[in-house]
Amino acid sequence: MPTVTIEGGQTFEMESGKKLVLGIEDAGIDILHRCGGNARCVTCKVHFLSGEPLEMSALEHDSLEEDGLLGQYRLSCQVRITGDCTIDPPELASVRGITPGDRPED
Ligand code: FES
Numbered sequence: 331m332p333t334v335t336i337e338g339g340q341t342f343e344m345e346s347g348k349k350l351v352l353g354i355e356d357a358g359i360d361i362l363h364r365c366g367g368n369a370r371c372v373t374c375k376v377h378f379l380s381g382e383p384l385e386m387s388a389l390e391h392d393s394l395e396e397d398g399l400l401g402q403y404r405l406s407c408q409v410r411i412t413g414d415c416t417i418d419p420p421e422l423a424s425v426r427g428i429t430p431g432d433r434p435e436d
Pocket residue numbers: 362363364365366367368369370371372373374375405406407408434
């Protein structure tokens with residue numbers, strides 16, 4: 331099982347091939363996913379310090395490009411984790427004072 335390390339925070343294992351946003355949430359971290367995992371809101375964005383997956387869908391690419399985030403962030407609702415990685419702390423609902431949004435589908 332891949333190990334995900336959150337810089338300055340916790341480490342957890344998640345099922346290989348699972349969406350990163352779901353692994354983060356299932357680890358008890360209240361990551362934002364305001365559009366429900368549809369690559370529209372970019373609130374689920376994360377920065378990879380290591381282990382960034384190479385594959386990127388056109389949907390994720392276009393959403394990141396539109397928001398000027400391409401090359402800096404990935405959308406955790408679009409990324410499936412198959413190896414160990416380290417990411418910057420995600421945006422948290424508790425910090426922003428808003429609800430996380432509907433849980434993205436598997
Ligand atoms: S872009 Fe909205 S949840 Fe990922």
